[in-house]
Amino acid sequence: MARRKIGIWIIGAKGGVAATVTVGLVALKKGLAPNHGLVTQLPQFAGLDLASFGDFTIGGHEIREVSLYDEVVQLVRVSKAIDAELVAKCKPDLDKIDKNIKPGTLWNVGNKIEQLATDDLRKLKAKETPRAAIDRVQADIQEFQTKNKLDQVVVVNLSSTEPPVDEATVPAKWKDLAKTLDKKTCPLAASSLYAIAALELGIPFVNFTPSLGSAPAAIQELAIERDTCHMGHDGKTGETLMKSVLAPMFAARNLPVMSWVGHNIFGNLDGKVLDDPENKKTKVRSKDRLLHQILGYSPQTLVSIEYIESLGDWKTAWDHIHFQGFLGLPMVLTFQWQGADSLLAAPLVIDLVRLTERAHRNGDRGLLTFLASFFKSPIGVPNHNFVEQFQMLQSWAEKVEAKK
Amino acid sequence: MARRKIGIWIIGAKGGVAATVTVGLVALKKGLAPNHGLVTQLPQFAGLDLASFGDFTIGGHEIREVSLYDEVVQLVRVSKAIDAELVAKCKPDLDKIDKNIKPGTLWNVGNKIEQLATDDLRKLKAKETPRAAIDRVQADIQEFQTKNKLDQVVVVNLSSTEPPVDEATVPAKWKDLAKTLDKKTCPLAASSLYAIAALELGIPFVNFTPSLGSAPAAIQELAIERDTCHMGHDGKTGETLMKSVLAPMFAARNLPVMSWVGHNIFGNLDGKVLDDPENKKTKVRSKDRLLHQILGYSPQTLVSIEYIESLGDWKTAWDHIHFQGFLGLPMVLTFQWQGADSLLAAPLVIDLVRLTERAHRNGDRGLLTFLASFFKSPIGVPNHNFVEQFQMLQSWAEKVEAKK
Amino acid sequence: MARRKIGIWIIGAKGGVAATVTVGLVALKKGLAPNHGLVTQLPQFAGLDLASFGDFTIGGHEIREVSLYDEVVQLVRVSKAIDAELVAKCKPDLDKIDKNIKPGTLWNVGNKIEQLATDDLRKLKAKETPRAAIDRVQADIQEFQTKNKLDQVVVVNLSSTEPPVDEATVPAKWKDLAKTLDKKTCPLAASSLYAIAALELGIPFVNFTPSLGSAPAAIQELAIERDTCHMGHDGKTGETLMKSVLAPMFAARNLPVMSWVGHNIFGNLDGKVLDDPENKKTKVRSKDRLLHQILGYSPQTLVSIEYIESLGDWKTAWDHIHFQGFLGLPMVLTFQWQGADSLLAAPLVIDLVRLTERAHRNGDRGLLTFLASFFKSPIGVPNHNFVEQFQMLQSWAEKVEAKK
Amino acid sequence: MARRKIGIWIIGAKGGVAATVTVGLVALKKGLAPNHGLVTQLPQFAGLDLASFGDFTIGGHEIREVSLYDEVVQLVRVSKAIDAELVAKCKPDLDKIDKNIKPGTLWNVGNKIEQLATDDLRKLKAKETPRAAIDRVQADIQEFQTKNKLDQVVVVNLSSTEPPVDEATVPAKWKDLAKTLDKKTCPLAASSLYAIAALELGIPFVNFTPSLGSAPAAIQELAIERDTCHMGHDGKTGETLMKSVLAPMFAARNLPVMSWVGHNIFGNLDGKVLDDPENKKTKVRSKDRLLHQILGYSPQTLVSIEYIESLGDWKTAWDHIHFQGFLGLPMVLTFQWQGADSLLAAPLVIDLVRLTERAHRNGDRGLLTFLASFFKSPIGVPNHNFVEQFQMLQSWAEKVEAKK
Ligand SMILES: NC(=O)c1ccc[n+]([C@@H]2O[C@H](COP(=O)([O-])OP(=O)(O)OC[C@H]3O[C@@H](n4cnc5c(N)ncnc54)[C@H](O)[C@@H]3O)[C@@H](O)[C@H]2O)c1
Ligand SMILES: NC(=O)c1ccc[n+]([C@@H]2O[C@H](COP(=O)([O-])OP(=O)(O)OC[C@H]3O[C@@H](n4cnc5c(N)ncnc54)[C@H](O)[C@@H]3O)[C@@H](O)[C@H]2O)c1
């Protein structure tokens, strides 16, 4: 059988994670980089017939004027996280991909993000209704698909974290929500417009950010109606991954956690956006949710996220866990996590695209809950125990393989 | 139904862990302490009909002359790990238990441990054959059972870590091993003699130490023959517990671990014994085994255990994990674990006794592999993933409960 | 010569530090505790003829209703920082000292602190002018001195950190400031009223808190006028001490610090008060000041102070220092400081009282700048290099000794 | 005045530190790198009239066959510590310097180091007397000086750490030591032969390694006799620097240190050599010496140095300091130091050469004790307090400047 051609349409296509996904896929195609960090390269997923690195074409939406290459060079120079020689070899490909990237929408993204955007987009925002923005987004995606002769497109949201949307104001039924799209009072933010754009077209949607995206019930309804699938939200890459691995230990050992303090510092663009109290709120909520679920009670928690410029992409997290042992004795575990954020995220994004495409091909519809292990706040999955979430992924793979 | 009376016969009955088990059980009986750290107090084990704290009577073997109370006071004064007021309230009970503790055996325990023992025991060692020592140990246990009208006894080894025994020199069949017991050349060390003593009597045996104990095939055969059960070895309380929780994360995320360095410092008697290179060897092996199994490859590892007197019971571990992310980028996780070793171990010992007694009552024979999550080197269980080991425990509990 | 009797008059006399000073002095008098943490017990100060532990009598002002003993028991039970047996032996003395403690003033202390106070004091505050409050405070101190036949009194401020006072609103001359004391619009807060009360009487004043105290030029003028001495502010006990020791190393090695992040967590009453953004501002400013002075430039800094109840008196600080090495290479130093805050502070308070009394006896007047090493923000001393500050103390001691 | 031309003759000229010194000086000359890490670039030394980066010519001795460029590429690729682009620009200069590097001597360097050497050198070692080796070394240095028309040469030892030499076997007088140089039983190791070679020629010698070098009394006598100067030993770059900064704090605050544990891990060639127990002994002694001097008593200490290949040049140190506070309460400070070893060392080597050349020009003879702050074990200086050592450097600079 001829290989199927798969398009990855990235929202926030010139951000740190997106640029790393892009340079990474180019490097993997060319055989210039190892498979590290890619879950889908583990032996237990070898029989799944997943799309190969060579099958992918990349495009997307952005709001800033910058070249992919310049974005990547930042990761080389400031963060020393990607090899200069590797990037030099990928430059021509990056320049070509640049041309697939179109202006996105700023609907309800808040001040901090608007300030990043081009003047044109800010003006457009004042004029365009949400519906018009969706139409434009859809036209871009369809043009990308046609021009590149793609068998399938997957849309992934890698754009900046939006301020929280009050979910109570979002109508629960698709037909009611659809009506708001023509109005200036539409409560949704851009991430949800992108989700609607994709799902209406029957295209799978993955939300790697803590923004609302496809989470509202009405949009979940739309996905089912259009016979497609989606999942979110907020990629689980560092401190929260550690929480979902350590908290089950404290639970299983009946060691009550009295307090769990987590301080995160980093200096990339994501960090700058999250430095705004409004945008930070969305993220902190997502990082703080799981402890209660895993432990069955609520220790005092503190999550801080601070922009420290010199760190660049190097997210450093320090967590202090104060727990009680036998006879009530207080004990302490601390950890220090030093990882380059975009390089932790990028392989998971590639994994999610490969698995989502495979699930869609398999006929999975609605929420892809088996992807829970990839997310800080997996929609529809109350279990935050990482190993148990990973078992869900393995079981799904076994079932899909058995069907072949 | 009248409550069954259960005896806990502890080898190393005046050591740090033993003393904590003892004062802890007294405190729990009197309602003076919370349940923290006891796995068997989790809701999922509530329906198992486990023995209650009030059902236990404690006795055991020792080689040093010291009172339980004095041993506990060390944990109060030096380590500030147990409350002075609590201990004061338990003193009369501790003094009574002291009388149940008999002289043990020093067979092949090596120099370091022999130096701790009384002169009498050292002299006895020169005269007694292994068989004679076993007979004496059995008589002590049986007297304990009769005098205290116990329905069941469980033997737990909490004695000092012995130097390694060359397993190749231990006959594989019980009938061949039994013959060596009359000879001065018997290759076994004390921990295995205690195991044989218990199992021959049909009494369950739990080995909380890294010493060989009941691990040899010939002794496993004996357990089956005498229709009883056993498990080991080396309680998983700190750094290794962390490894069995963190390594599966690196495996599941395909993040190759390049090196894993673990430094352990502490200052109790256990630390003093492990400071001897011979005895340390046994422990390091036990702490180092699991990474290969979980990861499927062998990163460079280093495990150090050092005696730092001022720390007392406070085991402080610092681990440095160097791993490779996407595009081969090196990243670092470090953790610092500060826990009082005896208070981490003691509740697990109580758990193991309760679960072993229950398993025996249930008819389980041979190795109790469902107890794997409690051990650094669970005999007969290749899986070191903590969460999956814990699932084995939960499944067992469900089956036992279903049978009721 | 007969021993001189010295009174220590503590503002905030039942707070954590005050209670530790008190129980500590009682224990030292009785020979129940070692000298650890007392700078004045170092050999280089042995020839200074400082007051002995037995020479001190304690009294002070408070705003809460609580007994010294109950306050100390918190440090025993919650924080496991002081020995239960020690406290039992000191109880009678604590109960006696309780009687020397009088109601203080709430002038401009802000909401957070007012909430701690008794109803009576809150009512009094509404009625009393600053001048009246000062008069009352002076009467209390004089009664204490007379009743206890004290040769000298030293006043130390150990009360809760006040919200910042706008220093621009404080008149620069004492005669102008004195006039505001009769008005409701007086800009000073309680710490400065206490300072005025002491200095007007010619009594030395030490400000261990970051509150303004005697720092305003007008109050410094008063001290000189009344022929007495004073110093402040903010005791240097933990993270900032570390900064004043580490930053000089980065400076001397020409290793540019790019960012210095400090996170502090603790759970005592001080932590609760500092949890209020207004009060926290005063503290953060004091902790953040010195880096610029030592380094000669301003790296990005972040200081957080968070109330984590379970930690009690155990202040845990995590600092992350990101610096540039040769050829611009970024490197990292992190440290973790785990100390009981009140036990770090208390010996310094005793040192300050002994040294201040000695300086006063020696004829030193105005600011006691040689005490700089004890303070986060030493008034009048631009040098924050700890070792150089300590040399100032040693030089002073040599000079005083030479004069004898 | 015309610039003076200065030669740096490096023993171990292709090692990690040497390669970094070399590439660094080339980069500094070309204006491609910032001054970070160079103490001599601080404002307080601006008036000293030190040699400029452009004044230096590099040569030296080696025992391995490798090119400087290849050595530097390791620091680029494995350790990601030096910029690839920077190195590319310096390659021609490195290739030229390669030609100035001559075969050294293996006298008494022990097995581990011999294994690194070329066959030729191993054979030569069997034949040559120490005296013959010294003569050869001197001829190489003189040829270097003549050929490059150098006004002054400074010899710096940057070669691998030798196993300890029993100092008791080294004659105390130069005339007695000189006699042993003709014998196979000469107790000195190579580092001392190099020292003798330099000093006999009146050339200053700096020993950056913990090897004995010029430390013996007889060699110190030689330096004076030949009217030249020298200093050592063991550059203070990481964990020990931290100790010399932190220990004075514990001393000044009268906080008794109970134990100080330091674990060092790294993976460069130096680490491989130090992995040999013999060579490690020399280093550990040097790292462990200072605490007693600073504190005035000897806490329990532990220093480990372990070779962890994946870390490359990144020396990671974890130190655990257990100290006693007021009323005897135990408290803990831990730190984690992550620095690239060669990049920490290289600027100090350049500083030492500049300062030694200046001191020689100034007429300083014998031990240059004012350089103490640069060394873990400064010969002839009992004071290990870093800030006070740095004051010695500043005072010297003031005096030299005043003389100008
Ligand atoms: N480890 C990780 O990096 C990680 C983990 C979990 C989640 N995330 C989330 O992934 C997202 C991307 O992270 P990043 O580090 O790449 O951030 P980034 O700031 O580097 O990139 C975000 C990009 O989105 C663009 N953008 C913003 N609003 C847009 C809009 N409305 N339409 C189109 N483009 C828009 C921005 O211009 C920017 O280029 C963030 O929301 C982040 O919180 C990242
Ligand atoms: N967290 C933990 O404390 C932990 C975890 C896993 C395993 N372990 C193991 O548990 C054991 C006990 O630890 P501990 O801290 O109580 O040590 P410990 O040294 O305080 O106690 C051991 C006791 O065993 C006694 N003993 C030694 N040889 C004996 C013999 N042949 N017969 C009878 N008694 C003997 C000693 O006299 C001592 O009282 C050690 O082997 C240790 O390695 C402990």
Ligand SMILES: NC(=O)c1ccc[n+]([C@@H]2O[C@H](COP(=O)([O-])OP(=O)(O)OC[C@H]3O[C@@H](n4cnc5c(N)ncnc54)[C@H](O)[C@@H]3O)[C@@H](O)[C@H]2O)c1
């Ligand atoms: N390591 C340290 O503990 C440390 C270091 C530097 C500075 N300080 C400062 O020392 C002070 C005391 O610290 P603490 O831990 O004892 O705090 P604390 O909250 O335990 O004690 C403060 C006491 O002051 C009393 N108080 C408040 N306002 C008062 C007023 N106007 N008059 C009289 N009493 C008043 C409170 O009731 C309380 O009893 C704080 O300002 C703190 O920031 C402490």
Ligand SMILES: NC(=O)c1ccc[n+]([C@@H]2O[C@H](COP(=O)([O-])OP(=O)(O)OC[C@H]3O[C@@H](n4cnc5c(N)ncnc54)[C@H](O)[C@@H]3O)[C@@H](O)[C@H]2O)c1
């Ligand atoms: N931060 C630091 O890197 C640091 C700090 C203090 C001291 N030091 C010391 O500096 C020295 C150099 O460190 P490095 O990291 O460059 O080590 P390295 O192993 O990379 O370099 C040492 C070089 O010396 C050469 N050599 C060995 N014996 C020799 C001999 N007899 N004659 C000539 N050359 C010889 C080796 O071949 C090697 O090239 C070591 O002794 C080290 O302990 C280094």
Ligand code: NA
């Ligand atoms: Na123990």
Ligand code: NA
């Ligand atoms: Na306090």
